[in-house]
Amino acid sequence: xxxxxxxxxxxxxxxxxxxxxxxxxxxxxxxxxxxxxxxxxxxxxxxxxxxxxxxxxxxxxxxxxxxxxxxxxxxxxxxxxxxxxxxxxxxxxxxxxxxxxxxxxxxxxxxxxxxxxxx
Numbered sequence: 465x466x467x468x469x470x471x472x473x474x475x476x477x478x479x480x481x482x483x484x485x486x487x488x489x490x491x492x493x494x495x496x497x498x499x500x501x502x503x504x505x506x507x508x509x510x511x512x513x514x515x516x517x518x519x520x521x522x523x524x525x526x527x528x529x530x531x532x533x534x535x536x537x538x539x540x541x542x543x544x545x546x547x548x549x550x551x552x553x554x555x556x557x558x559x560x561x562x563x564x565x566x567x568x569x570x571x572x573x574x575x576x577x578x579x580x581x582x583x
Contacts, residue, residue: 561568
């Protein structure tokens, strides 16, 4: 009878130890799986942040180029306005000279002859 009891206690202890070991394996597997998921989440997060940073840099480049083009266009327009103003002034000067050429030459000649110039 003691032998049967001892045998039954031994079987019970063996089953208990087997269940504890199974629980321990399952716990280790669960911890490993959780750690792997966490590592994957970290990698995914780093990748997403890197992608967002690259997108932000690209958007900044695009915005910078757009602003540069706008400034360049405004500058070209101002240059064109100044060229047109200079052309208009030059045409007025040329017209004035043509209209008054004889008088200007005569006046300059008289100034030279009379010594009324600053040399």
